[in-house]
Amino acid sequence: MTLCDTRHTFGAMLVSRNPVRFLALVAAMVVSLPVLAAVAAPSATAAVGDEVIAWVEVEDGxxxxxxxxxxGDHGNFSGTGSYTFRETGMTSTMSVTAPTAGTYPIYVRYAAGPLGADENVTRSMGLLTNGGSRQLMSLPMTSFENWEAWRFVEYDVTLNEGANTVAIQCDRGTDFCRLNFDAIQVGGTAPDPCLATTPAPGYTSLFDGTFESFDGWRKAGAGGFGRQSDCTIRSIRGRGATWFTEQQSEPYTLEVDWRRNDANDDSGVYLASSSRAGADPVGGYRIPIGADTGAIVPTGGPKKSPSATALSGALRPVGQWNTYRLELTRSRLEVYLNGALVNSLDRTGTASPTGFIGLENPNFLDQVDFRQIQIRPDVEVGELxxxxxxxxxxDGTTDNPGGESTLGNLVAETHRWATRAAGSGGAQIAFVQPGGVAADLLGGPGGYPAAVTYTQAAAVQPSAATLxxxxxxxxxxxxALEQQWQRTAGGTVPAQSFLRLGTSAGFTYTYDPSKAEGSRITGMWLDGAAIAPATSYSVTVNSFLAAGGDNFRAFADGTARQDTGKLGAAAIVDYLEATAGDGPLAPGSTQHSVGVAFPGGSRASYGAGEALSIDLTSLAYSAATDPKDTAVLVTLGGRSLGAFPVDNTIGNEAFDEYGKxxxxxxxxxxxxxxxATIKIVGNNTATTVEVPITVAATSTTSVAVAPAALKVRQGSTSVSVTVAAAGGTPSGEVELYVDGARVSTVALVNGTATASVGPFDTVGTKSVTARYLGSATSGPSTSPVATVVVGKAAAKATVKVQPRKIQAKKTKATVAIAVSAQGYTPTGKVxxxxxxxxxxxxxxxxxxxxKLARFTKAGPVRATVTYLGDALTNPVSTTAKITVSKAKKK
Structure with missing residues (x-):
């Protein structure tokens, strides 16, 4: 119970000092002052009466x-019971030694429970000191329901230094004495000599040594529990139980300190009983103390014994205190003894831990002490x-079902882990849909590392879907991965067109978002080994995905299906508990999925010196607290290609493309x-992507021409090309270039190719090169330059003089000249x-x-005809003989 949960607070129980005297029976008793473990020795400076000088059990006098x-049929007393005063003459006298004479407060603990309707009134008794005058104690009803509600009344008494007597007396002529008296306290500024122990952080005390906390418990059965002078409670007076009155309804952690005083002393702690009316629980569990310490005994079910090794290392000897920490959740009960886990029991389904907490008293002989009983809401299952x-x-708050997340991957890993055993299928890979992850796992409150509780973990996976x-x-x-790009069975694209599956540890894949639907997944790996298309893998999903939910119809086609009966909510709790010993659980920093696209499409191979372009996406988790890369480091075949910056801007499209x-x-x-392998590694997260490519072998190309000299526009030259590469004979095509212009493309045959170039329309030295285009195994290469010298063509000139008969001073002759060359018509001057x-x-x-001028005289004449040449033609000269005859006289 909590302090505010006590039915009667001490403020309500305490009756102010009252000098009124009543007649009462006096019961004479003399008892010595017991040791009060939580009470300090009187202070030399304290006022008389401010220190507790005696605590006396009425029933022991x-x-x-x-x-x-x-x-003893009532509970919540101190010592071994309480004494009932009913008739005239019933008296109890107590002996108290006062260190100093003076006035002392006396606190009397009593119970005035229900009787008949006319008897449920304020009652009275007499209080006598040293046999003197009688004070009348007014004793109001403590409960109209039971006799286990106790109060203190306070009066002043005058004591002598040394021995004194204090008596309680009933006189039915004056008093209505139907009362139970438990004990008296002499001295002190408030009732109850025991100081409340402080609960551990996060805990609330159910019993802290004080009567106030003890009032939250109620006895059932013949035996019960009494608060002892050392501020503990002890099982006494036969078979029974004491139950905490407030029923628990959510997971909790209960800590109970207990001590056995003899090797035969037994007891137990009850959890989750649906009733507190009897000495035995109704449902729930018993955690034994003594015989079978650490066992779990479900009511009506078989006992589950603790680990013998864990128990022997944790259990302390008789006479020493032990601590149970009992963690009860919907899925499990765990028993810790002195910090060591000694036993656990899986619970059915998601059964609520609703029920009462109790302490057992097996029989009259067993006496087990309890102290410091405290409870904490929820159960810590790990640390983050x-x-x-x-x-x-x-915006950092709107869910992105298309994004990869540390939580989605963690949930998938817990599913794989929970079904990794052969009996559960020996899972290698697990997936979870984003809709199956309902809440962030934050732990706390406070900074990190932060404890995470069962309720927080279970909220991540609230569904009752089995694995x-x-x-x-x-x-x-x-x-299945291609179906992340959503399409319904009817062929339509839903409003949420992409759903990113959470994937378990060790499973990674690459994709190309630019490719066509159905061909986007470009590679898959499990623990670094490539996934083989024909190989069968053990996969775990929840029952929703297994039925093809969220359009992931590929899972419905799985074979050898086994519903493990395990729940996702239990899997994450179990995982957190199982890994707690490894230290705080850290979110995985690496991406399981990375987009890899080659602008313009990937090539079959890449030659040395060739440009290489890759666009990367999905390199960043979205949470501000998630680690992120500022750059990726890229190597090819172990050779560095450089560091390239990462843009971690998060956008508003529900896809997984952020981190570019x-x-x-x-x-x-x-x-x-x-x-060869292109290896891409994030500089902070160590996200690693390996992209296989083929690097073409270095090739060499040579070219030869014959003949090496030509006349312009006359004939062609033969070009012979040879391509060689390490590791084999290259294949493919060769392009021929003349003066940098491609003139033809020819195929290699056994590494060689032949072609011709020409005729050439211009004069000069022509450069001839061959460029090998490369293949899947051989890189491209270009030959050295071969030259072809193109010279001017030879001209031929023919001359004809007309007329045939030429007379001096009379005939004008003409010279007809024709100039020719092979393949074209010359131009220029003659x-x-x-x-x-x-x-x-x-x-x-x-x-x-x-036209020639008239000849002036007869005789033979020589005409020299010269073609002066042009850009393509060499000059040429020839002569013509002209015979000039005398002019005939008329």
Whole structure:
């Protein structure tokens, strides 16, 4: 009970000092002052009466004036019982030694319970000191319901230094004496010599050594419990129990200190009884003390014995105090003895821990002491190094069912862990849908590390869905992951078009968000080994997913299905408890899923020196407390490609693309050809992504031309290309370039290719190169330059002089000249020189006619004809003979 839960507080129980005297019977008794463990020795400076000088049990005194009637049928007394005063003459006298003469307060603990309707009134008794005058004690009703509610009344008495007597007396002529008296306290500023023990942080005392806390308990059965002078309570007077009056309804942690005084002393603690009316529990559990210490005995069920090893190391000898810590939740009861877990029992389903707490008194002979009984709401099941949160959007509060989260991955891991045993399917991988994770796991309050309770853990998985183990092939696993991009059975895309599955530890995958639906998952790994499409894997999901819930129909196709009966809520609690010894549980920092896309599409292979571009997404958890990378470090084949910044901005789209990096680099020139791995590692989280690529082997290309010299526009030259690479004969295509312009593409045959280039339309030295385009196994390469010298063409000139007969001073002759070359028609000028005269003409369509002046005299004439050449044609000269005859006379 809590302090405020006591039925009668001391403020209500305490009756102010009253000098009124009543006639009463006097019971004479002489008792010595017992040791009061929680009471300090009198202070030399304290006023007379401020210190407790005696605590005397009424039932232990010498009784006179009538038969002694120890009322052990009632509970919550101190010592071994209480004494009932009913008739005239019943008297109790007590002996008290006062250190100093003076006035002392006396506190009388009594019970005035229900009688007949006309008897339920304030009652009275007489109080005598040293046989002198009689004070009348007014004793109001303590309860109209039972005789186990006690109060104190306070009066002043005058004591002599040394020996004194204090008596309680009943006289039915004056008093209505139907009362039970428990004990008296002499001295002190308040009743009850025991000081309340302080509960541990987070706990509330159910019994702290004081009567106020003891009043929250009620006896049932013949035997009961008495508060002892050392501020403990002890089982006495036969078989029975004492029950805490307030029923528990939620998970709790109960701590009970107990001590056996003899090897034969037995007792027990009752939990979750649906009734406190009797000496035996109704339902619930008994945790024995003595014989079977540490066992769990369900009412009506078989006993579960503790671990013998744990018990032997934890149990303290008879006469020493032991502490039970009993943790009761909907799913389990755990018994700790002196800090060591000695026993546990799984409970059925999610049964409420509702019920009463009690202490057992097995029989008249067993006497077991109890102290410091305290309760704490809930049960601590572990400790968190930091919070585990669901994914959120940019505002930090709106759930993002499409985002990867530390909590989703933790829940999936607890499901795998709970079903990892062969009897539960030997789970290798587990998944959980975002809708199955209902609350963040924060622990606390306060800073971190922070304790996490059963209720907090169970709230993460409130569903009663059980865990189902099944078998899926690697291909089916891929299908399940592809179904994160949602589509209903009818083929429509729902409003929430992407749902991110939480995945268990060791399972990772990559995806390409730019690819078409059904082909986005690009790689899957389990503990670093690639998932094989045809291999069967043991997978655990909850019963909702196992039936194809949330459009994850691939899980419904699983084989060898086994409903384990285990609950998700229990799995996370069990996991936290099982790992508690490893220290505070820290959220996983690494991403289980990373988006990897090649802008423009990935290539079959990448050659040395070739540009390499990768876009990364899904590198960041959304919670501000989650660790994040500021950069990714990228290597290829063990060679560094550099560090690339990460943009951790969280947006408002319910997908998993936040945490972005753009890798832009080149394939190292010296990298050997063949399979290679691009390794991407987060600089803070150690998130690791491995992307396999093929690096083409370095190739060499050579080119030869023949002939190496040509005439312009005349013929072509043959080009021979040879490509070589380490590890095999290259295949593929070669492009031929002349002066940097591609002129043809030819296929390699056994590493060689032949082609021709030309004719050439211009004169000069032509560069010929071959560029090998590369293949899946061989990188591209370019040949050195080969040259072809293209010269001017030879011209041919023909000359015809007309007319045939030329007379001096009379005939004007013409020279018709034709210039030709192979493959084209020359252009340019022609010069004709006759004697001292020179004539020039321009070719048109390779021809020109030049008129000569009249010859002045007869005789043979030589005409020299010279074609001066053009850009493509060399000059050429020829001569023509002209015969000039004398002019005929008329």
């Amino acid at each position: 010498a009784i006179s004036g009538g038969p002694a009637l120890n009322s 190094a930091a919070p585990f949160r669901r994914a959120t959007l940019a 189902v183990n099944l078998r899926l092939t690697g291909a089916q696993l891929k299908t 990096a753009a890798v832009r680099s080149t394939v190292p020139a010296a990298l050997a050809g063949g399979p 010069r004709v020189k006759v004697g001292k005269k020179t004539y020039t003409g321009t070719l048109r369509s390779g021809r020109v006619t030049i």
